[in-house]
Amino acid sequence: MMSGESIYKWYKPAVTSDSDIGVNAYWFIFCGNKMLVKVEKDKAVSIPFTKTAEELNILPVRKQYLGTLHDSPCFSVEVSSDTGICNGLLFQDLYTLYEVLAEDIFLLAGKAIQIVRWDQEHQYCSRCGSPTETMQNERAKICPKCGFFCFPRLSPAVITAVFKGDKILLAHNGNFQDNRYSLIAGFVEPGETLEECVQREIREEVGVEVKNIKYFGSQPWPFPNSLMIGFAAEYDKGEITADGVEITDAGWYDVNNLPQLPGKISIARQIIDWYINWRQYEQT
Ligand SMILES: [Zn+2]
The missing domain is CATH 3.90.79 (Nucleoside Triphosphate Pyrophosphohydrolase)
Structure with a gap:
């Protein structure tokens, strides 16, 4: 962690x-x-x-x-x-x-x-369908017929805390089982940088532009095969408009008025806790 x-x-x-x-x-x-x-x-x-x-x-x-x-x-x-x-x-x-x-x-x-x-x-080659063999010197499988290699698959995803002054953007995803609000997240697409992914996901899901994207930290997320890459970014322009597909509600939240948050296991919560500590420190 x-x-x-x-x-x-x-x-x-x-x-x-x-x-x-x-x-x-x-x-x-x-x-x-x-x-x-x-x-x-x-x-x-x-x-x-x-x-x-x-x-x-x-x-x-x-x-x-x-x-x-x-x-x-x-x-x-x-x-x-x-x-x-x-x-x-x-x-x-x-x-x-x-x-x-x-x-x-x-x-x-x-x-x-x-x-x-x-x-x-990966018991079978995804290119030609032959049974694969496990390599002895690295974590990989090889197809003895066509030579295709496969390594454990990871799906990188970005997750971003967006700040507007002293407020943080939190959103409710329609897939959440409860009334929790979290940060905007999404999978990296082929051909884009992590920063471009941050901007695209926030634009698509809540219609907001961000700037000054800073790396926060990362977390393996085996539920399943993800690597979460956390960022903090500054609000640039636009009005929050939830996409209605993934995000059903979103808003700017003050540390004194936070909704239900994700569990402590997640990097989302670790970033939000960092925000809470920062705001509480500023207010004392
Ligand atoms: Zn093959």
């Missing part, structure tokens, strides 16, 4: 291992979007740490080596939906495990679920 520690403080990535046999390993085991976790008597939640996945009564459909976490090997595993599980273990939606799991485990789980999906979705 952007506000926390770097994942590389604890984690050393690798694609193949020569020393993972016979020692305990961290198992990131997924069934769809759900990850296998262990709930202790004191309600602490962790992931399995055993020598093999089979010890957990789990039969992996596919397995990938991820590298080491605190010098112990880690694997991502996909299991079929009819898999049985031991007592004390259960599958939980990864999204709900934020601030439940230890930060290092949660961060690596975000990588693991993307590797699992990539592995599952």
